Amino acid sequence: MMRPFRTLTGIAAPLPIANVDTDMILSAAFLKTVSREGLGKGFLHALRFDADGRERPGFVLNRQPWRAASILIALDNFGCGSSREHAPWAMLDFGIGCVIAPSFADIFHGNCLKNGILPIRVPRATIDALMAAAATAETATMTVDLERGSIDWHGGTIGFDIDPQRRERLLNGVDDIAASLGFEDAIAGHERRVEHEAPWLADPRLERIG
Amino acid sequence: MTPRTLYQKIWDAHAIAPLGGDEWLIYIDRHLLYEVTSPQAFDGLRAAGRTVRRPDLTFAVADHNVPTENRAGGLAAIADPDSHLQVATLERNAREFGLAYADLAGPRHGIVHVVGPELGLTLPGATIVCGDSHTSTHGAFGALAFGIGTSEAEHVLATQTLPQKKSRTMLVRIEGTLGTGVTAKDVILAIIGRIGTAGATGHVIEYAGSAIEAMDMAGRMTICNMSIEAGARAGMIAPDDTAFAWLEGRPCAPRGAAFAEAIAQWRTLRSDEGATHDVEIRLDAAAIAPMVTWGTSPEAVTTIAGTVPDPAAEPDPARRGQIAHMLAYMDLEPGRPLAGLPIDVAFIGSCTNSRIEDLRAAAAIARGRHVAPGVRALVVPGSAAVKRQAEGEGLDVVFTRAGFQWRDAGCSMCLGLNPDRLAPGERCASTSNRNFEGRQGPGGRTHLVSPAMAAAAAIAGRLVDVREMA
Numbered sequence A: 001m002m003r004p005f006r007t008l009t010g011i012a013a014p015l016p017i018a019n020v021d022t023d024m025i026l027s028a029a030f031l032k033t034v035s036r037e038g039l040g041k042g043f044l045h046a047l048r049f050d051a052d053g054r055e056r057p058g059f060v061l062n063r064q065p066w067r068a069a070s071i072l073i074a075l076d077n078f079g080c081g082s083s084r085e086h087a088p089w090a091m092l093d094f095g096i097g098c099v100i101a102p103s104f105a106d107i108f109h110g111n112c113l114k115n116g117i118l119p120i121r122v123p124r125a126t127i128d129a130l131m132a133a134a135a136t137a138e139t140a141t142m143t144v145d146l147e148r149g150s151i152d153w154h155g156g157t158i159g160f161d162i163d164p165q166r167r168e169r170l171l172n173g174v175d176d177i178a179a180s181l182g183f184e185d186a187i188a189g190h191e192r193r194v195e196h197e198a199p200w201l202a203d204p205r206l207e208r209i210g
Numbered sequence B: 001m002t003p004r005t006l007y008q009k010i011w012d013a014h015a016i017a018p019l020g021g022d023e024w025l026i027y028i029d030r031h032l033l034y035e036v037t038s039p040q041a042f043d044g045l046r047a048a049g050r051t052v053r054r055p056d057l058t059f060a061v062a063d064h065n066v067p068t069e070n071r072a073g074g075l076a077a078i079a080d081p082d083s084h085l086q087v088a089t090l091e092r093n094a095r096e097f098g099l100a101y102a103d104l105a106g107p108r109h110g111i112v113h114v115v116g117p118e119l120g121l122t123l124p125g126a127t128i129v130c131g132d133s134h135t136s137t138h139g140a141f142g143a144l145a146f147g148i149g150t151s152e153a154e155h156v157l158a159t160q161t162l163p164q165k166k167s168r169t170m171l172v173r174i175e176g177t178l179g180t181g182v183t184a185k186d187v188i189l190a191i192i193g194r195i196g197t198a199g200a201t202g203h204v205i206e207y208a209g210s211a212i213e214a215m216d217m218a219g220r221m222t223i224c225n226m227s228i229e230a231g232a233r234a235g236m237i238a239p240d241d242t243a244f245a246w247l248e249g250r251p252c253a254p255r256g257a258a259f260a261e262a263i264a265q266w267r268t269l270r271s272d273e274g275a276t277h278d279v280e281i282r283l284d285a286a287a288i289a290p291m292v293t294w295g296t297s298p299e300a301v302t303t304i305a306g307t308v309p310d311p312a313a314e315p316d317p318a319r320r321g322q323i324a325h326m327l328a329y330m331d332l333e334p335g336r337p338l339a340g341l342p343i344d345v346a347f348i349g350s351c352t353n354s355r356i357e358d359l360r361a362a363a364a365i366a367r368g369r370h371v372a373p374g375v376r377a378l379v380v381p382g383s384a385a386v387k388r389q390a391e392g393e394g395l396d397v398v399f400t401r402a403g404f405q406w407r408d409a410g411c412s413m414c415l416g417l418n419p420d421r422l423a424p425g426e427r428c429a430s431t432s433n434r435n436f437e438g439r440q441g442p443g444g445r446t447h448l449v450s451p452a453m454a455a456a457a458a459i460a461g462r463l464v465d466v467r468e469m470a
């Protein structure tokens, strides 16, 4: 079941790094879990903590007011690398509900939507302006409104585009699985056709491998 | 009829219901699962009182979080309690939902992207998903194969379908003949160096051209595997006689008359004359040299004759900062030649380069030589079957005599999750696919190379042009 997203007002934290990969968002050491909970402690761990586990005082998320950030402003190709949904789970557990970047890696983008995190694409020039505002405590608070498709910030209001289907799903927090199960006729019809036309696809005979 | 690309043909055969906009519900023919990204999907199923729609199309194996020693001990030999729980949970879920499961100590075990093709689960024209980005590997057989998240895995378990938007397509054409000592790994690293790690975002890449046609299936899998490092969701290659011969006799591939019927269909799986791709790029195979990465992104790559770049020469300030940051992490100074850089570890393995052909290429360099003093060198076959075959060919003896460790199958040092990992500051010549900060262990420094280059580095104790050792 997808969490709904409507509006979010909060502190935006600048993360001026391109190609932030999912290993950086949540490294492999935190993947030894069978649960989705409690992963916030591992969020951007190598940036937040030194090798001895002490906070790096200079890192933005260790400073006030960004400790309580709920919006990230980042650079190109955010979320590249592994498909681990643990990365958005960690973001969510840390308190991040929205990432604004010029571009996102495909799988990560989809994983965010599934978890009610809003990934917003805006042009690089807009990012630079938002990044500058986010870097100053007095101007770091922003409001993201999905219904209106707008970001209200210190410098005014800017619009953003999002695919209308995805927008609807996020606004309403739909159950994708229930929606797909509603296509039972189409699914069963396809399965009958494949059994006839490409039987090797319909039955891999998994019993042969024991 | 309008000419169609290979991608379009597979898409058309699987798009079963329009969902509005350019989104369709597509049918999934094969679902592969492993221990790290699946437990929460099964929990979701249970919580909603749902079941697995097609357990007969679903296959599970534990690979990421398993030790690569003492395999005969099976699950009981996993000492780390969290890792033990994760693998035990996969076993339990497979049992509870009636899924085929390749036991840790059994003959079919291995890295999911090595085992899938080996078993013949991977077939031309199929849609294949797994909660792992390197699912793109399977596209080497003309399948549409892509990585998914855990929520999507739950969706596939429950419905055998996924809502998907159609991707754009990119054609990468590689013409000509690769030079001696130049491999598929060098080709894909050269492509990533050219287009960047976001170069193919939103696209599915189709690889074609005489260099691809001449390539064996292991090489094609290496190329499709790293499509994700170019930003693509999937990579694919039109299946041909090389692919059909490779599949014949695999346990889950069709047999006899059905195999002949399948081949007749599979031959239609190619981009039609006149079909257009959204983007096309061309590479000259003869111009590609052995490649090595110098930074912490796969696009930070050059030839073994290259030097570490100078951030000062970079006009874009963001990019300049990024290069400087990478060099600090990698402990490299600008202008330094990559050849000659001392290494601590060599890793030959991962779903990119752990097939029998990869091991043969590494063994050809290792034969009659010895790993340099102080270098730790691991050879980790991609599957139990690869291991058996290599031992049948005596490769294990070649490796162990040369001072390499000969391990059991698993993801091993590809990611810092299981016991095989780099210590902080260690420098590694690795045949895996990602050189991200900390990927092989916190503070570890990764140089991505081909299997022959990794073996050469192990022996020389430093990065070296394999062509000088052949």
Ligand code: SF4
Binding pocket: B063, B064, B111, B112, B113, B132, B134, B350, B351, B352, B410, B411, B414, B415, B432, B433
């Ligand atoms: S070998 Fe590496 S890239 Fe491949 S599936 Fe395992 S962890 Fe992922």
